[in-house]
Amino acid sequence: MPENVVPAHDQTVTHRYRIHYPAHEPRETDPHYRDFEAYRHRTRASAECQFGVDRVGDFSECGGNLELHHAHIEFALINAVDLALLEARYPGVSVVGEVGEWVNGSADNLMWLCEKHHRGLGGIHHAAAADWEAEHFIRNLIS
Numbered sequence: 001m002p003e004n005v006v007p008a009h010d011q012t013v014t015h016r017y018r019i020h021y022p023a024h025e026p027r028e029t030d031p032h033y034r035d036f037e038a039y040r041h042r043t044r045a046s047a048e049c050q051f052g053v054d055r056v057g058d059f060s061e062c063g064g065n066l067e068l069h070h071a072h073i074e075f076a077l078i079n080a081v082d083l084a085l086l087e088a089r090y091p092g093v094s095v096v097g098e099v100g101e102w103v104n105g106s107a108d109n110l111m112w113l114c115e116k117h118h119r120g121l122g123g124i125h126h127a128a129a130a131d132w133e134a135e136h137f138i139r140n141l142i143s
């Protein structure tokens with residue numbers, strides 16, 4: 001190995017920050033929870049982990065049941081959404097109905113992930129975005 005090569009190594013990464021949640025209803029009484037359940041019911045039969053789909057069908061690192069993930073906006077953040085920002089990227093979103101309907105009932109904001117790739121080590125809620133992306137092309141990157 002040339003002497004200017006950094007040898008393989010492990011590095012522990014920690015993220016710590018404060019997130020500012022607006023006031024929101026408990027999930028169980030969220031008026032759009034039924035949209036979420038309807039979307040789940042409608043798409044469950046054909047659901048696959050999006051991580052594996054993005055790996056062009058390699059589901060070898062998937063684990064656990066499939067779960068629905070809010071890809072852009074979690075339900076607890078709905079009351080803080082800047083509609084102008086959301087409309088700029090998803091034109092017509094406010095025409096669909098309330099933002100809550102888009103957040104909790106649309107394919108634009110909901111994606112299926114296996115438990116590992118959702119909430120597990122290296123999952124979308126665990127890994128930094130850059131590492132999550134790299135994981136698609138590097139096997140067993142995060143443990």
Ligand SMILES: [Zn+2]
Pocket residue numbers: 049050051052061062063113114115116117
């Ligand atoms: Zn998966």
Ligand SMILES: [Zn+2]
Pocket residue numbers: 068069070118125
């Ligand atoms: Zn999620």
